[in-house]
Amino acid sequence: MSGRTLFEKIWEAHRIAELGEGVDLIHVDRHLQHDLGGGKALAEVRSRGLRVRNPELTYATSDHVVSSAPGRSGGAYDWANALIDSLRLETRRAGIRLFDVGEDGQGIVHVIGPELGITQPGLTVVCGDSHTCTNGALGEVGFGIGASEIVHVLATQTLEARRPKTLRARFEGSRAPGVHAKDMILALVGRIGAAGGVGYAVEYAGEAIRALDMEARLTVCNLSIELGARIGMIAPDETTYAFLRERPFAPRGALWDQALAWWKTLPSDPQAKFDREVELDCDALAPQVTWGTSPEDVIDVDGRIPGGKPDALAYMGLAEGRPLAGTKIDRVFIGSCTNSRLSDLRAASAVLKGRKMARHVRAWVVPGSMGVKRAAEAEGLHETFLAAGFEWREPGCSLCVGANGELVEPEARCVSTSNRNFVGRQGPRARTHLASPATAAASALAGEIADVRRFL
Amino acid sequence: MEKFTTLEGIAAPLAAANVDTDTIIRIERCARTPKNEMGPWAFEPLRYLPDGAENPDFVLNQPRYRGASILVCGENFGCGSSREMAVWALAGMGVRCVIAPSFGEIFFNNCFQNGLLAVRLAGEAVARLQAFVEATPRLTVDLERQQVHAGSEPIAFEIEPLRKRALIEGLDPIGVTLLREAGIAAWQARDRSRRPWVYAASDSPR
Numbered sequence: 001m002s003g004r005t006l007f008e009k010i011w012e013a014h015r016i017a018e019l020g021e022g023v024d025l026i027h028v029d030r031h032l033q034h035d036l037g038g039g040k041a042l043a044e045v046r047s048r049g050l051r052v053r054n055p056e057l058t059y060a061t062s063d064h065v066v067s068s069a070p071g072r073s074g075g076a077y078d079w080a081n082a083l084i085d086s087l088r089l090e091t092r093r094a095g096i097r098l099f100d101v102g103e104d105g106q107g108i109v110h111v112i113g114p115e116l117g118i119t120q121p122g123l124t125v126v127c128g129d130s131h132t133c134t135n136g137a138l139g140e141v142g143f144g145i146g147a148s149e150i151v152h153v154l155a156t157q158t159l160e161a162r163r164p165k166t167l168r169a170r171f172e173g174s175r176a177p178g179v180h181a182k183d184m185i186l187a188l189v190g191r192i193g194a195a196g197g198v199g200y201a202v203e204y205a206g207e208a209i210r211a212l213d214m215e216a217r218l219t220v221c222n223l224s225i226e227l228g229a230r231i232g233m234i235a236p237d238e239t240t241y242a243f244l245r246e247r248p249f250a251p252r253g254a255l256w257d258q259a260l261a262w263w264k265t266l267p268s269d270p271q272a273k274f275d276r277e278v279e280l281d282c283d284a285l286a287p288q289v290t291w292g293t294s295p296e297d298v299i300d301v302d303g304r305i306p307g308g309k310p311d312a313l314a315y316m317g318l319a320e321g322r323p324l325a326g327t328k329i330d331r332v333f334i335g336s337c338t339n340s341r342l343s344d345l346r347a348a349s350a351v352l353k354g355r356k357m358a359r360h361v362r363a364w365v366v367p368g369s370m371g372v373k374r375a376a377e378a379e380g381l382h383e384t385f386l387a388a389g390f391e392w393r394e395p396g397c398s399l400c401v402g403a404n405g406e407l408v409e410p411e412a413r414c415v416s417t418s419n420r421n422f423v424g425r426q427g428p429r430a431r432t433h434l435a436s437p438a439t440a441a442a443s444a445l446a447g448e449i450a451d452v453r454r455f456l
Numbered sequence: 457m458e459k460f461t462t463l464e465g466i467a468a469p470l471a472a473a474n475v476d477t478d479t480i481i482r483i484e485r486c487a488r489t490p491k492n493e494m495g496p497w498a499f500e501p502l503r504y505l506p507d508g509a510e511n512p513d514f515v516l517n518q519p520r521y522r523g524a525s526i527l528v529c530g531e532n533f534g535c536g537s538s539r540e541m542a543v544w545a546l547a548g549m550g551v552r553c554v555i556a557p558s559f560g561e562i563f564f565n566n567c568f569q570n571g572l573l574a575v576r577l578a579g580e581a582v583a584r585l586q587a588f589v590e591a592t593p594r595l596t597v598d599l600e601r602q603q604v605h606a607g608s609e610p611i612a613f614e615i616e617p618l619r620k621r622a623l624i625e626g627l628d629p630i631g632v633t634l635l636r637e638a639g640i641a642a643w644q645a646r647d648r649s650r651r652p653w654v655y656a657a658s659d660s661p662r
Contacts, residue, residue: 017639019618027640036486057655120654130537130538145565146538146543148629152629156634160629162616194532194535195535195558198532198559225536255656259651402483402484403483403487410506420537422476422478423476423478424500424501425478428501
């Protein structure tokens with residue numbers, strides 16, 4: 001008898017109708033809205049004479065266009081404040097819970113979903129943002145959708161979706177000091193390529209995944225879309241349940257017990273078949289840094305810059321055959337839905353503690369949420385960052401997406417803990433090197449791309 | 457939604473792999489530009505030089521490819537961000553069909569939501585089409601027959617019947633799903649007793 005995968009169990013539990021040819025109408029359990037498109041989508045529902053079908057399954061926050069400047073009260077520009085105001089007005093009209101700027105709970109949408117217990121194992125979660133795959137770390141099916149599909153979900157609480165194939169990525173062995181979850185997933189993107197996961201729902205498995213805490217698992221799943229996979233997941237286990245218990249929106253009492261019993265049935269059956277399998281050995285893994293303009297352009301921090309992509313090298317101002325470490329940098333960004341959680345800030349501050357960063361570098365820490373910010377301040381992490389010369393800022397997407405006027409200058413070089421090194425992603429002609437928070441901190445100290453293992 | 461049947465038009469080769477939606481439309485344009493005014497900003501980092509002048513080297517700026525309605529693209533076209541504005545920007549510059557060996561999946565869905573036909577073809581067939589349009593910048597795409605005509609030689613493509621019908625008839629997907637409301641309500645009622653915590657947890661913070 002053939003078993004079923006984690007993905008298949010959840011997908012089948014949400015199928016309302018088979019529409020033929022592998023396309024299903026599936027139920028959406030959680031729909032998350034943000035400031036960039038939320039207000040507009042809700043207004044469109046109204047203007048079409050429709051209603052938000054399940055406002056109680058929908059949540060919203062402002063993250064993309066908010067300023068991250070200390071003491072901010074909204075966006076830095078009128079157009080940004082108009083988007084934030086529109087989300088406020090429309091969520092109030094529709095009866096949707098908003099975590100507003102300045103309120104507890106506000107933060108990057110993919111940080112607050114798990115942090116507040118809004119997203120949980122076994123759920124289907126969608127959001128108008130491709131990094132919704134982050135939520136899969138709790139054992140759920142989360143994926144990004146476009147503006148039209150957002151309106152579809154608001155009006156019907158369903159989505160027409162093609163069932164993807166399944167890919168299992170096993171991470172075996174154990175990580176050396178200085179090697180983090182970000183390095184694991186960047187190495188996989190480098191191995192199978194930015195199109196390697198197109199058409200698949202990825203399940204991350206193996207002893208090195210099981211050993212990760214929940215926040216590190218969120219980092220792994222976050223980069224699924226950089227493999228081309230819309231969905232990335234990790235089977236729920238005791239780590240997941242311990243993380244979720246007592247979260248404000250998690251089930252409680254008898255409902256917790258009932259939910260837990262179902263969650264425990266979700267992991268892939270031992271005999272389940274995947275359409276594709278890949279394996280990556282973590283024993284030999286080094287810290288990873290990107291050199292080009294796709295996340296697949298990644299090498300060991302102590303490696304040499306490869307050839308073969310002249311346009312990428314020209315854009316990045318780099319030469320083939322040179323070592324990547326030692327390249328002078330201008331900016332450091334620690335933040336984004338990839339790496340802005342408490343454990344990320346702890347890893348960076350452990351490297352920085354008692355040290356000063358290079359004078360020519362401008363470095364920012366942007367905590368992922370109000371919750372992360374408060375917890376970090378309670379531990380005094382902000383003091384370590386400030387003493388090292390970093391700016392300690394307010395929660396939002398900030399320099400990852402550059403939607404709020406926060407940009408890296410043309411031809412400036414930034415080591416960033418975010419997820420995309422695309423042309424112009426952090427600003428016109430900005431040069432982005434993706435890395436872990438520990439590597440970003442080490443690079444800030446050195447004033448150049450640096451091997452964090454030198455600082456341990 | 458505008459119906460799609462047969463399209464005959466200027467076709468341009470964009471061979472690079474992994475062209476992302478940030479390249480197709482910058483985030484600041486997404487946040488600040490009305491839906492129907494995005495065309496001038498499509499491919500901004502490729503199309504314009506730092507001083508704002510047109511980049512003469514960019515393929516869509518070359519006289520023979522101006523006004524292209526068909527793009528023959530590289531692998532994983534439209535990868536990255538979910539921004540549907542990438543499709544609006546392409547539509548705004550007159551593109552109605554994109555052909556590639558593979559697409560970013562969210563972009564692929566977004567195309568069909570806006571009456572744009574995204575055609576997946578084998579890498580070898582795409583390479584042949586790219587070579588063809590380098591010499592002769594015109595193609596015909598026949599959705600009804602599921603064929604791309606490059607000169608005399610038709611290349612067949614696959615498309616999901618639901619998507620084909622929606623394009624040909626210009627269907628509104630929300631309207632189609634709303635017809636299933638009774639089924640959705642019945643499913644949710646069953647699910648509420650099967651998984652009550654999914655619904656109970658909402659809006660009830662401790």
